[in-house]
Amino acid sequence: MNAKTVYEPTKGLVERDFHYCPGCTHGIIHKLVAEVLVEKGLLEKAVAVASVGCSVFSYEYFNCDAHQAPHGRAPAVATGIKRVRPDSAVFTYQGDGDLASIGTAEIVHAAHRGENITVIFVNNAIYGMTGGQMAPTTLLGQKTSTSPFGRDKTLTGEPLRISEMLATIPGAAYLERVSVHDPKHIRKAKKAIEKAFDVQMNKQGFSMIEFISTCPVNWGMNPMDSIAWAKENMIPYYPLKVFKDKTDGDNDE
Amino acid sequence: MNEEKVIIAGFGGQGVMLMGQILSHAATVADLNTTWIPSYGPETRGGTANCAVTIGEERINSPVVSVPDSLIIMNQPSLDKFQKKLKKGGILIANKSQISDAVYRDDIEVYEVDANKQALEIGNLRVANMVMLGAYIAVTGVFSKDDMFAVFEKIFTGRKSELIDLNKKALEAGIRAVGK
Amino acid sequence: MAKVLMKGNEAMALAAIEGGCDAFFGYPITPQNEIPEYLSRHMEERGRVFVQAESEVAAINMVYGAAGAGARVLTSSSSPGIALKQEGISYIAGSELPCVIINVMRGGPGLGGIQPSQADYRQITKGGGNGDYHLLAFAPENLQETVNIIKESFALADYYRNPVMIAVDGLLGQMMEPVDLEAAPKTEVPPEKAWAADGNSDRKGGRNVITSIHLDPLELEKHNRKLQKKYDEMVAKEQRYEMIETADADIVFVAYGSMARIARSAVKTLREEGIKVGMIRPITIWPFPEKAFDELPASVKSLLTLEMSLGQMHEDVRAANNGRFELDFYGRTGGVVPEPEEIIDHVKRMLEKEGSS
């Protein structure tokens, strides 16, 4: 036979089915991270730090050493690992409830210390795992189980833009927000992950890639609509761009 | 030797803690048992500071000194606070320069030393503590002058070694002040 | 090496270095600050890790990560900081990782005060964090014992793959006493940690995962029973205590840490007056040394628990006593350090009451 392999599961992921809901973009993001680890030859020296959220079991998928962290504390756990094993490739995988709510102190100070870790931040504007409660990242007017009339800024403030906030921190070396709503953006997102790991392995400081992600189940939409909703509603508020690149002379402060 | 329990008290900044530590260092060098406990926290800010030192051949139980054998008192408030705790027949070394209202119990042995004045004569008010320490070792005989000198050599190292001579002089002045 | 005069906190820090501590993570709090201060100077020069975290919560999670990566890790704090660390401690125990935690106790509840206290007894021995777990917890009474135990504790933590807590009060942390670091047990080379998630997944056994999550109740039960086996082993093997003049004692004190030291003075004075007192001194507070109570002769009349807290250990004394002897309690709290005379007075009141009844 003379067939050409056009698709092959990455060995960066354990061969098993994801537990994520159909159409949830957590799966795509996992795959991108795993591919980058393999292509960069980092898989064997990688330690994944799983957070608390729908991705709590991400350590079941990433085919490398892994450490599950308490809710919000993944950057601290990652700090501990990286400090005692400086040659390893350490990354956290965190949702927006985990990173932007309960874990704000840990993320800010990991960036502040310029920890050589990579953060994969999955922003789906909601607490997925616990059943769709409002997150700090929930959009204004967005209905969730704890903002049943739509998020009201007079009561709950306006959505928190984490990448923009971290960009003010000197220790943050690379910050980019990406999306996975179409193939073009997926390719771009993968490049961003590559860059982030390069920054880490070159010991240039803290790197984070924020993903605009979906939660079809808790948004109450089918997968196609949720992709469209993310594109039309989230990206205008959470623009896709590089917020910080200390490897690029211009942006170095 | 019998167990010796001494409380050293004065203003923060008078070097009270160091006096106690020097005694404990000397005890350590002599292979005796010793404990040093400070008053710490807000107590030491601006107000009075004190430490308690115990020295003995046998194991030291409570490091907390409730009934001291001796007192080294650097100022009036400390005299007011600690004199009543001193054991009957105990030794009190008082820094006369900082005590305006000297009323002493009549069942204790009191030695007054004009430590500030002595220190100024040597050239530095800050060694008033060593003057008092000199008086204390002379009266109690807990350590000899040479024991203390050895400790100075040990703890004043690096840039601080310049202070050794000054401290030695202060110690000797204290010994002389109590007529020993 | 000859004895050197050291401040408690610094001696503990040095003992940790000698015990093979690879990394320290902590957050400032009185009265333990000399521990991180000392380590900030002396870890780096030895090529080891020192990080001042942004909070106790972060510090204990850094410990979690570093322990999971196979390092010998230390954190230190004082009562309210330990309260914040409880979540992480529970995760560390649940994930079966070794670490050493020094708790220089101060008065509580809440912000409380900064003076010496033993009011963390329950927080240390009855969990603190969630779940079926225990800490191996030592409560030494002087600096030599403290440094010996700290040096040994890294090996114990490795052996049990469980956190070890060293509980001292602010008095021990702040006092100075001569210590001989060489008199402490020789530090063992850490065992091979084949389970560590340290970024070497091409190892023979495949990739390693550190986690405390077990969503299937039966699986979690199995895991908890496995933990329990270790705790049973600790109860059987690690109960440490000292019996002091108990053979002919009428009244037996039960006291640990600084309180035991103060009580020793009372024992001495009372004995000189012909009053027969003795003492059980727990050195481990978990496991609680129940075996010590079995060693007491039937001639004992009563037990007197002494604490710098209001009867926290007394609950365990009551359980260990199991109705055998009369019980009494004397304690001071809030950072007040009792004087031996108070204990002596209390004993005399006990004897008067006995005499009059």
Ligand SMILES: Cc1ncc(C[n+]2csc(CCOP(=O)(O)OP(=O)(O)O)c2C)c(N)n1
């Ligand atoms: C201390 C603590 N508080 C609350 C929870 C419950 N909890 C689990 S996941 C979660 C929210 C996760 O949301 P997010 O980080 O956005 O992840 P997603 O599920 O959306 O991917 C919460 C609050 C917990 N596990 N621990």
Ligand code: SF4
């Ligand atoms: S609940 Fe939402 S975030 Fe979680 S797996 Fe389902 S779709 Fe994804």
Ligand SMILES: [Mg+2]
């Ligand atoms: Mg979310």
